[in-house]
Amino acid sequence: DKLTVSVRDHQYDVYVGSNTYELFSTEYAELLRTTDKIGIIADAHVAELHLPLLQKALAHSGREVSVKIVPGGEKCKMPEVYVECQSFLLTEGFTRNSLLIAFGGGACGDLTGFVAATFMRGIRFIQCPTTVLAHDSAVGGKTAINMPEGKNMVGSFHQPSAVLFDTDVFNTLPASEMRSGLAELVKHAFISDPLWTERLLEKEQFSTPSIEWLEQELLQGIKVKAEIVGEDEFENSTRKYLNFGHTFGHAVEAASGFGSLSHGECVMIGMGYAFLLSEKYGDIPEGFTNRYLHFANNNGYTFGPVFSYSFEELLSYMQKDKKASFGKMNFVLLQKIGEPFVKEISSEECQAAFEEFKAKLK
Ligand code: NAD
Ligand code: ZN
Numbered sequence: 001d002k003l004t005v006s007v008r009d010h011q012y013d014v015y016v017g018s019n020t021y022e023l024f025s026t027e028y029a030e031l032l033r034t035t036d037k038i039g040i041i042a043d044a045h046v047a048e049l050h051l052p053l054l055q056k057a058l059a060h061s062g063r064e065v066s067v068k069i070v071p072g073g074e075k076c077k078m079p080e081v082y083v084e085c086q087s088f089l090l091t092e093g094f095t096r097n098s099l100l101i102a103f104g105g106g107a108c109g110d111l112t113g114f115v116a117a118t119f120m121r122g123i124r125f126i127q128c129p130t131t132v133l134a135h136d137s138a139v140g141g142k143t144a145i146n147m148p149e150g151k152n153m154v155g156s157f158h159q160p161s162a163v164l165f166d167t168d169v170f171n172t173l174p175a176s177e178m179r180s181g182l183a184e185l186v187k188h189a190f191i192s193d194p195l196w197t198e199r200l201l202e203k204e205q206f207s208t209p210s211i212e213w214l215e216q217e218l219l220q221g222i223k224v225k226a227e228i229v230g231e232d233e234f235e236n237s238t239r240k241y242l243n244f245g246h247t248f249g250h251a252v253e254a255a256s257g258f259g260s261l262s263h264g265e266c267v268m269i270g271m272g273y274a275f276l277l278s279e280k281y282g283d284i285p286e287g288f289t290n291r292y293l294h295f296a297n298n299n300g301y302t303f304g305p306v307f308s309y310s311f312e313e314l315l316s317y318m319q320k321d322k323k324a325s326f327g328k329m330n331f332v333l334l335q336k337i338g339e340p341f342v343k344e345i346s347s348e349e350c351q352a353a354f355e356e357f358k359a360k361l362k
Pocket of ligand 1: 043044045046049072073074077104105106107108110130131132133134136137138139140141142143152169170171172173174177180263
């Protein structure tokens with residue numbers, strides 16, 4: 001199944017399903033013909049498990065394919081790895097007519113996108129995402145690497161030429177990474193659609209879904225993301241809504257040193273907190289937060305980390321959030337399900353909600 005993303009004058013297709021890489025011999029044969037060299041930047045874990053699948057699909061292109069393996073997961077976004085990738089392309093003789101392919105989760109996609117955005121001032125790239133979370137990260141053109149001073153601090157906007165989401169690689173995805181991606185999926189439902197939200201909250205075995213179900217849901221999630229990005233590529237207005245659950249979620253993620261919990265699992269925590277605020281400052285009915293927490297607990301998400309850090313510690317991270325301006329915290333909240341808005345919340349209000357949140361979790 002496919003979906004078209006339009007950002008300004010640039011359009012590209014996102015395919016989700018089994019055998020998606022076969023499109024390199026059909027839909028994208030022409031693109032490969034107009035490229036002199038192809039470079040795959042592959043996450044080490046993913047390469048070990050699935051690289052032959054992609055290489056086989058590219059073998060018909062008649063183009064030379066070079067592979068650069070980068071550390072698995074978030075480590076590939078270190079500046080050293082970025083520089084290594086650029087040197088690799090230069091020594092391998094890549095030019096402005098070359099093509100890069102990102103093969104891995106959101107981390108590898110962010111790195112590869114930024115390498116592509118900056119190599120010779122920008123070359124084309126294709127996203128071949130391998131995690132459920134990447135339905136979020138592979139669409140929209142945000143690319144970045146991390147600095148010792150902070151995550152995603154150096155980056156650019158660079159839209160891919162295509163996104164080929166092959167669900168055959170999901171069979172090796174760890175359960176925590178599945179939960180991580182599904183958290184962003186429910187986020188897309190919460191900010192856009194009450195009926196879809198109902199369906200997800202009532203879904204049995206939500207965190208161990210069938211591939212057929214997942215494909216349809218991911219397409220829906222990508223549609224929400226694509227519409228928002230099409231409206232507001234540079235995050236001046238509605239793109240902010242995609243940060244629902246992220247202010248508090250990021251704080252928990254940062255306090256835990258990025259590692260013990262996946263990004264989406266932290267966002268799941270953050271959305272609980274944001275629902276509580278939405279009960280207070282929006283029209284979300286009282287009791288909805290409890291229902292949400294019940295759903296999350298039933299599906300293997302944990303809220304333990306909320307008790308591991310002091311409010312002051314979490315607050316310091318929330319105030320450093322990229323959405324904060326002049327030290328004030330701007331939260332994305334929901335007026336109703338499907339109706340996000342941005343509200344400035346004082347640190348006192350945050351603290352009161354934090355105590356209530358802990359009481360609910362006990
Ligand atoms: P990830 O890329 O770190 O991958 C998670 C782990 O799963 C890694 O250890 C990886 O090696 C492994 N893995 C990936 N695919 C696998 C597979 N098929 N089988 C087995 N193991 C596999 O994590 P992620 O959650 O995909 O992405 C998170 C990153 O995405 C963060 O760096 C975040 O900043 C970024 N992100 C970017 C955007 C954006 O708009 N650009 C949006 C959201 C998140
Ligand atoms: Zn996120």
